[in-house]
Amino acid sequence: MKKRGFHYLDKQDCGSIRLSGKDKDSGHSLVAVIVQGDDHTTVMTFEEEFYEETAGKRFP
Numbered sequence: 001m002k003k004r005g006f007h008y009l010d011k012q013d014c015g016s017i018r019l020s021g022k023d024k025d026s027g028h029s030l031v032a033v034i035v036q037g038d039d040h041t042t043v044m045t046f047e048e049e050f051y052e053e054t055a056g057k058r059f060p
Contacts, residue, residue: 001019004021016034016035017033031048033046
């Protein structure tokens with residue numbers, strides 16, 4: 001994702017990684033949360049404003 005212009009924000013205690021970047025089509029700021037399990041990887045993306053207001057409270 002770094003090749004797509006995303007920047008590393010931090011790594012959480014639960015093992016998730018947060019990245020920040022811009023949507024290439026809309027230009028909106030995004031937050032990507034990446035969580036790795038034993039046999040899978042989950043990537044969730046949010047508009048930054050939504051993440052800060054709502055999702056960030058559930059996915060710190």
